[in-house]
Amino acid sequence: MSRTRKVAATAALLAGALALTACSTNRQEATGGGGGSCDTSKGTLVVGFVAPLSGSLSALGLGMKNSTDLAVNQANQACKVPGYKLALQAEDDQATAQIAGQAATKLASDPNVVGVVGTLNSSTAQTVAPILSQKKIVQISPANTNPTLTQGDNYQTAPARPNATYFRTATTDAIQGPFAAQYLVQKQGKKNIVVIDDGKTYGAGLAGQFAAEAQKLGAAVPARLKVGEKDTDFSGVITQVRGLNPDAVYYGGEYPVAGPLSKQLADAGINVPLMGGDGIVDATYTQLGGRAGDFATNVGAPPEQLPSAKAFIDAYSAAGYKEPYSAYGALTYDAANVLIDGLSKAVGNGTFSDATRDGLIAAVQATNIQGATGAISFDQFGDTTNKVLTVYEVKDGAFAPIETGSYQAS
DSSP states (O other): OOOOOOOOOOOHHHHOOOOOOTTTTTTEEEEEEEGGOOTTTTEEEEEEEEEEEEEHHHHHHHHOOOHHHHHHHHHHHHHTTEEEEEEEEEEOTOOOOHHHHHHHHHTTOOOOOEEEOOOOEEEEHHHHHHHHHTTEEEEEESOOOOOOOHTTTTTTTTTOOTHHHHOOHHHHOHOOOOOOOHIIISSSSSOBBEEEESHHHHHHHHHHHHHHHHHHHOOOOOEEEOEEEEEOOOOHHHHHHHHHOOOOOEESSHHHHHHHHHHHHHTTTTOEEEEEEEOOOOOOHTTTTTOOOOEEEEESGGGGOGGGGGHHHHHHHHTTTTSSOOOHHHHHHHHHOOOHHHHHHHHHTSSGGGGGGGHHHHHHTOOOEEETEEEEBOOOTBBBBBEEEEEEEEETTTTEEEEEEOOOOO
């Protein structure tokens, strides 16, 4: 039996302008559809999405969801997949591995799910990727940065790809951590840096990469300290930090902890910059206490400075989404378009079924297109070949880009 869902040409479909969300599936029928001129007689195919849509990291997740929605809508308007309409099914993983696993299982049980955009967190991807891989469902993350997701636990000595269905448009912490260390040590002159992380896959991995490079460059890392991802009082850790008299603090984790930690450090009289990774680059960071002079790295170049991203930014604005596209918007838009482009090539003028999945995986692996973030292609591990990163500094209450470049091994 074909895995495609046959749909009748109802009046609602011909109208083609209604966005319907089915409460039982979180499925959103995309608006548009080529002004009613597209042939959708073969049915509806589903683009899955998994990220936090509620909770403390929802500012990032909602921007990702909207960016995926934009790509799906544009694909329908352009009749990108002949004979089919695309629908977005967004699942809220609440940044929790168990819930993310349930979302992945739900999506994997639907024969019409062609692929999944997400997740935000590396820790959730560790659960999601194997579930989707079992069903040969492509997953493309715009935000996961832990190296083990593409190269396995022994990535430093014997890299091996765990899941052939997993790809990402964000570069890894094996590059981001050292890039940050080079900036803080060589360009800011920091020589005594306390490193703190939240113990999660992303935060601990990024902090470890940073610390190793900082020490290689001659800086002292007198302590590696831990906080909880839900902690609000950091007085115990701050007492330890004060005794070490650092000239900077590096934090591996996300903005819900980083912002208050920065404020409490300053309140305790420790007036040194806090630096973090892409997980703290959001306006919420300063709202929670992040201070002027704090630093962060983010994957890619600032979309606002890329001519290639102008069409995305303009279209996002015109679509009227309530939330900003945030740190991963352009990368998510590209991830969704890579999936859709691969689907178009794999399906061709035929029909989508289980037999199409190997072709879709191969088409995504062979991606070579221009996206909002620039040229997009993948290496043998499913990692993006785009290794560009940007350093940001908090100025006038917001992160502002100050330097964009690529990591060069020291």
